[in-house]
Amino acid sequence: xxxxxxxxxxxxxxxxxxxxxxxxxxxxxxxxxxxxxxxxxxxxxxxxxxxxxxxxxxxxxxxxxxxxxxxxxxxxxxxxxxxxxxxxxxxxxxxxxxxxxxxxxxxxxxxxxxxxxxxxxxxxxxxxxxxxxxxxxxxxxxxxxxxxxxxxxxxxxxxxxxxxxxxxxxxxxxxxxxxxxxxxxxxxxxxxxxxxxxxxxxxxxxxxxxxxxxxxxxxxxxxxxxxxxxxxxxxxxxxxxxxxxxxxxxxxxxxxxxxxxxxxxxxxxxxxxxxxxxxxxxxxxxxxxxxxxxxxxxxxxxxxxx
Amino acid sequence: xxxxxxxxxxxxxxxxxxxxxxxxxxxxxxxxxxxxxxxxxxxxxxxxxxxxxxxxxxxxxxxxxxxxxxxxxxxxxxxxxxxxxxxxxxxxxxxxxxxxxxxxxxxxxxxxxxxxxxxxxxxxxxxxxxxxxxxxxxxxxxxxxxxxxxxxxxxxxxxxxxxxxxxxxxxxxxxxxxxxxxxxxxxxxxxxxxxxxxxxxxxxxxxxxxxxxxxxxxxxxxxxxxxxxxxxxxxxxxxxxxxxxxxxxxxxxxxxxxxxxxxxxxxxxxxxxxxxxxxxxxxxxxxxxxxxxxxxxxxxxxxxxxxxxxxxxxxxxxxx
Numbered sequence: 001x002x003x004x005x006x007x008x009x010x011x012x013x014x015x016x017x018x019x020x021x022x023x024x025x026x027x028x029x030x031x032x033x034x035x036x037x038x039x040x041x042x043x044x045x046x047x048x049x050x051x052x053x054x055x056x057x058x059x060x061x062x063x064x065x066x067x068x069x070x071x072x073x074x075x076x077x078x079x080x081x082x083x084x085x086x087x088x089x090x091x092x093x094x095x096x097x098x099x100x101x102x103x104x105x106x107x108x109x110x111x112x113x114x115x116x117x118x119x120x121x122x123x124x125x126x127x128x129x130x131x132x133x134x135x136x137x138x139x140x141x142x143x144x145x146x147x148x149x150x151x152x153x154x155x156x157x158x159x160x161x162x163x164x165x166x167x168x169x170x171x172x173x174x175x176x177x178x179x180x181x182x183x184x185x186x187x188x189x190x191x192x193x194x195x196x197x198x199x200x201x202x203x204x205x206x207x208x209x210x211x212x213x214x215x216x217x218x219x220x221x222x223x224x225x226x227x228x229x230x231x232x233x234x235x236x237x238x239x240x241x242x243x244x245x246x247x248x249x250x251x252x253x254x255x256x257x258x259x260x261x262x263x264x265x266x267x268x269x270x271x272x273x274x275x276x277x278x279x280x281x282x283x284x285x286x287x288x289x290x291x292x293x294x295x296x297x298x299x300x301x302x303x304x305x306x
Numbered sequence: 307x308x309x310x311x312x313x314x315x316x317x318x319x320x321x322x323x324x325x326x327x328x329x330x331x332x333x334x335x336x337x338x339x340x341x342x343x344x345x346x347x348x349x350x351x352x353x354x355x356x357x358x359x360x361x362x363x364x365x366x367x368x369x370x371x372x373x374x375x376x377x378x379x380x381x382x383x384x385x386x387x388x389x390x391x392x393x394x395x396x397x398x399x400x401x402x403x404x405x406x407x408x409x410x411x412x413x414x415x416x417x418x419x420x421x422x423x424x425x426x427x428x429x430x431x432x433x434x435x436x437x438x439x440x441x442x443x444x445x446x447x448x449x450x451x452x453x454x455x456x457x458x459x460x461x462x463x464x465x466x467x468x469x470x471x472x473x474x475x476x477x478x479x480x481x482x483x484x485x486x487x488x489x490x491x492x493x494x495x496x497x498x499x500x501x502x503x504x505x506x507x508x509x510x511x512x513x514x515x516x517x518x519x520x521x522x523x524x525x526x527x528x529x530x531x532x533x534x535x536x537x538x539x540x541x542x543x544x545x546x547x548x549x550x551x552x553x554x555x556x557x558x559x560x561x562x563x564x565x566x567x568x569x570x571x572x573x574x575x576x577x578x579x580x581x582x583x584x585x586x587x588x589x590x591x592x593x594x595x596x597x598x599x600x601x602x603x604x605x606x607x608x609x610x611x612x613x614x615x616x617x618x619x620x621x622x623x624x625x626x
Contacts, residue, residue: 201402208357208397209417209468210389219416223407299407299452 004295008288019280023273024068028061032267037081077277078270082263087274091256097166098255101178101248102240104171106233108179113186114229120187121194122217134184146177146250164252174251178244182236189228197221227294234290241286242279310335310475310508311356316368318348318355323581325351326532328605329368333476336506338499340513340523340540342555344578348532349512350398353478356510357393358385373475390417394469394507396479400461404453410464411437411449417471436467441497459490463497473505480512495522516559520544528552531579531589533605538614546623548609548616550594588618596620 034055035048043051052058056067071078077087116134119126137145150173154162160173197203198221206216243257252258256275263271295301311333318326326348333339343349354360356370358377370377372392380388397403405413414433418424424432430449437445440463453461462482469477479498483491499522502509511522519526523540528549536549547553554574561572576593579585585592591601598620606619 201397201399202405204359205395205397205403205465205468206405208359208389208393208395209420209471210386210391211416211420212386215416215420219408220405223405300454 077274104175105178109182117187117190238283238286241282343529
């Protein structure tokens with residue numbers, strides 16, 4: 001186990017380093033002059049030079065990269081040009097909302113995808129109907145699903161608030177949006193794994209032993225579905241933790257995604273870089289967790305882990 | 307001796323393709339009946355038909371009775387409750403027959419939980435007993451292991467323990483030792499003989515290996531292209547086969563073991579026909595050295611000679 005974790009962490013650290021360098025390179029691509037953003041009105045040459053020196057922008061790029069790495073290692077992501085607050089604190093303030101939405105979204109994907117996938121594998125009659133519904137969902141972009149839900153259940157039926165916010169009631173529609181968008185993928189994987197399991201010799205043996213169908217499904221088949229499900233859920237969780245930009249924007253959910261969008265609109269360089277970095281780090285971390293979980297769920301790989 | 311399994315005029319077809327035809331066979335209490343035949347002859351289909359476990363597309367006609375139950379007249383819930391109690395099944399590949407994500411003990415224990423309504427801990431204790439019965443060393447520890455942690459022979463024993471858990475009157479074993487090395491195979495065969503002698507269970511042992519037949523069986527049924535060619539006591543069939551196909555099988559086997567060095571081995575000419583394209587009349591006639599014109603026209607009447615039956619116009623030996 002220690003060996004596996006060590007390998008994974010080392011692997012993740014290298015990826016993270018690459019990510020930091022990429023983010024650093026990004027600031028040379030983002031348009032806009034930081035001096036103009038920080039200085040009141042049009043600055044004089046002298047003021048502009050002082051600001052540049054203060055930000056270290058007058059140094060060669062490799063020295064800037066060195067300083068950047070050093071700061072990031074200490075958890076300092078710089079200060080927002082627009083809000084004049086540490087980026088780390090800004091992101092930390094948005095993290096609970098984003099984490100709540102990410103968890104709820106992944107939960108919705110599993111709660112919808114698992115039964116749909118099971119029904120598709122077991123019932124030839126439902127298979128056609130559900131495949132059709134999946135195809136419709138698959139062809140709708142996430143923002144269409146979100147807006148449709150908002151119109152129907154928010155403005156239409158008035159079941160849910162439409163004004164944004166970070167409460168439990170406000171969480172349901174964005175989570176449902178993520179869930180519906182992910183359902184076809186989850187259902188597909190569940191169905192494939194289940195059909196593979198249903199056609200296996202051990203299921204035939206279970207039938208020969210006289211076990212009831214429900215027993216065979218829950219005890220013999222579903223354990224073969226969970227490792228794949230864990231991998232998908234882990235990867236999605238990582239991706240959503242980096243901010244679900246579209247969904248957060250539609251529902252006014254104050255998460256990292258919304259922060260990133262606003263930062264990009266205002267050319268707030270440090271915040272753009274910070275949100276990218278935190279998002280990327282969460283993807284790397286959760287992928288590692290998903291790999292570990294998948295190995296633990298399968299006894300054949302468990303020993304290699306433990 | 308009373309028959310535990312009675313099969314009358316069994317026919318199995320998938321659409322227009324007939325896999326089995328005109329099968330009438332009995333398996334008696336306390337005997338091991340070996341079902342011999344080449345790949346594609348319908349051995350596994352016969353075994354699955356006995357347990358009513360053929361895929362939904364199979365059309366089954368005829369009568370199958372196991373321990374007094376007419377298998378194809380039973381409603382599905384009754385059938386399910388009888389599976390495992392009536393027939394123990396040991397499928398071909400023991401590794402695949404065990405679920406890789408469950409400890410072997412749990413896979414034996416669930417039989418007791420479902421059929422006898424035992425609690426998990428009671429069932430576990432019974433599972434350990436069942437594993438001990440098939441001579442798995444240190445069964446308490448072995449029960450906690452996953453299939454991939456056991457050797458091929460131990461996995462085969464674990465599957466045997468599952469099949470025999472409820473002491474069914476009939477055991478169907480579908481070439482269970484084919485994937486094992488000779489030494490392990492010998493151990494399993496010895497174990498089955500001992501268990502069979504203890505419990506008087508009727509065993510249908512499917513194999514294409516005449517060595518296994520000689521070592522294990524009381525009686526032999528020879529299947530060729532979906533038809534029974536010959537049935538009779540093992541010693542008689544091995545020493546004086548009636549059917550030309552059986553004769554060829556036996557000769558191939560003896561040649562392999564006792565044939566003079568350097569001489570070419572005896573082999574049956576031709577190939578077994580596929581189920582889609584079977585010859586008319588006696589299906590063996592294209593490969594038979596004794597064939598005459600009549601063999602191509604009609605399947606022969608079944609001849610009864612004491613304990614033996616044979617389906618051939620020109621049987622070998624003293625059958626005439």
